[in-house]
Amino acid sequence: xxxxxxxxxxxxxxxxxxxxxxxxxxxxxxxxxxxxxxxxxxxxxxxxxxxxxxxxxxxxxxxxxxxxxxxxxxxxxxxxxxxxxxxxxxxxxxxxxxxxxxxxxxxxxxxxxxxxxxxxxxxxxxxxxxxxxxxxxxxxxxxxxxxxxxxxxxxxxxxxxxxxxxxxxxxxxxxxxxxxxxxxxxxxxxxxxxxxxxxxxxxxxxxxxxxxxxxxxxxxxxxxxxxxxxxxxxxxxxxxxxxxxxxxxxxxxxxxxxxxxxxxxxxxxxxxxxxxxxxxxxxxxxxxxxxxxxxxx
Amino acid sequence: xxxxxxxxxxxxxxxxxxxxxxxxxxxxxxxxxxxxxxxxxxxxxxxxxxxxxxxxxxxxxxxxxxxxxxxxxxxxxxxxxxxxxxxxxxxxxxxxxxx
Numbered sequence: 001x002x003x004x005x006x007x008x009x010x011x012x013x014x015x016x017x018x019x020x021x022x023x024x025x026x027x028x029x030x031x032x033x034x035x036x037x038x039x040x041x042x043x044x045x046x047x048x049x050x051x052x053x054x055x056x057x058x059x060x061x062x063x064x065x066x067x068x069x070x071x072x073x074x075x076x077x078x079x080x081x082x083x084x085x086x087x088x089x090x091x092x093x094x095x096x097x098x099x100x101x102x103x104x105x106x107x108x109x110x111x112x113x114x115x116x117x118x119x120x121x122x123x124x125x126x127x128x129x130x131x132x133x134x135x136x137x138x139x140x141x142x143x144x145x146x147x148x149x150x151x152x153x154x155x156x157x158x159x160x161x162x163x164x165x166x167x168x169x170x171x172x173x174x175x176x177x178x179x180x181x182x183x184x185x186x187x188x189x190x191x192x193x194x195x196x197x198x199x200x201x202x203x204x205x206x207x208x209x210x211x212x213x214x215x216x217x218x219x220x221x222x223x224x225x226x227x228x229x230x231x232x233x234x235x236x237x238x239x240x241x242x243x244x245x246x247x248x249x250x251x252x253x254x255x256x257x258x259x260x261x262x263x264x265x266x267x268x269x270x271x272x273x274x275x276x277x278x279x280x281x282x283x284x285x286x287x288x289x290x291x292x293x294x295x296x297x
Numbered sequence: 298x299x300x301x302x303x304x305x306x307x308x309x310x311x312x313x314x315x316x317x318x319x320x321x322x323x324x325x326x327x328x329x330x331x332x333x334x335x336x337x338x339x340x341x342x343x344x345x346x347x348x349x350x351x352x353x354x355x356x357x358x359x360x361x362x363x364x365x366x367x368x369x370x371x372x373x374x375x376x377x378x379x380x381x382x383x384x385x386x387x388x389x390x391x392x393x394x395x396x
Contacts, residue, residue: 106308111388157356208308209387219377223336226374 038191092240106208110201117193133181145169217251300379301325301386309390321393323384332378340368 149165156162301322313321328362339347345367352360364371386393 105304134326205308205310212309212380212384212387216387217382219380219384222373222377223381225340226370290369 010291040099062146106201106204110197111202113197113200117197121190121193124186128183128186128190131186135176135179138172138179142172142176145172214251218247221251251254299326299327300329300383305383309387311390311393323368328380329382332374332382336374336378337364337368337371340374 145165145168149162151171152159152165204294299322303313303318306318306321349360349363349366352363355363357365368374
């Protein structure tokens with residue numbers, strides 16, 4: 001491929017906000033957008049390459065490309081260009097598209113967390129062993145105190161020696177309880193460490209899936225809106241319209257588009273004609289709702 | 298950089314052998330290309346389509362520059378299609394895993 005964008009590390013993912021940073025090629029001047037971090041507005045084209053006005057809509061003059069690689073040159077001048085762009089091959093050619101896929105590294109993070117947990121558990125092993133020995137000693141002490149107390153089984157409870165042994169057994173039992181609690185806590189702490197690694201992995205996995213689904217819904221919303229605007233002949237205004245549309249609205253439209261698509265697919269897979277008809281009706285209704293949602297005012 | 302990386306698949310809970318990964322990545326790229334081309338074609342006017350067909354012998358740079366100049370929001374279109382496809386993959390993780 002003759003054209004290559006600066007390649008390098010991917011876009012940065014902010015763990016705190018759970019959002020992508022620097023997804024949009026910052027080198028390209030873009031108008032304000034309401035698409036937030038997921039946004040990636042259009043490249044500012046040279047004035048003479050802008051789409052023609054609506055009056056020329058039927059047969060707009062084909063724009064003559066200006067000097068190529070203007071965007072690439074601008075991108076290359078950015079100090080952290082390598083962090084902002086990735087070089088993806090699409091349509092058999094290289095496009096400097098935004099870094100779409102985060103190297104989430106959940107597996108790698110899990111491995112690191114796992115090693116950390118194992119190391120901490122290893123460090124805790126002597127303490128656990130010490131607590132275990134102490135527990136065993138306390139158990140033996142209780143057994144001995146009980147045996148000595150039971151030796152005076154026939155003696156009256158008012159006997160001072162029996163009271164003294166009872167007190168000893170009582171203290172030993174309390175000490176045993178405390179040791180048992182300490183040992184149980186240590187065990188729980190170590191097991192929790194290992195369990196947390198798996199829980200964190202699952203949480204990250206669920207978050208990743210959720211993020212990707214949200215992005216899909218937003219993209220479907222934009223696509224549906226573009227299609228609708230194209231249908232009514234307002235494609236030129238689509239760009240501006242998309243930026244005016246809120247994220248939530250886009251997600252709703254995307255969700256509807258997704259359900260409509262799924263219903264249509266399901267209708268095609270159903271065995272009986274009646275079921276197909278019902279599912280197709282459902283898909284049509286959804287399609288209508290989708291059209292209403294994307295209706296251009 | 299491939300769009301469908303092994304890391305992404307692993308993070309989705311999909312663990313594939315090298316050959317399966319290669320097949321899935323190829324299918325992914327093909328589907329993506331088809332969808333992007335469809336969207337681009339829908340964006341073009343007849344005269345633009347004709348102009349594009351005349352560029353069949355042009356080099357990559359010329360074609361890309363032409364597309365950028367003539368297709369409104371081409372990068373958004375590509376990005377949206379990637380988002381949609383990856384979202385679909387995330388939605389069907391179980392299917393891919395059990396396939």
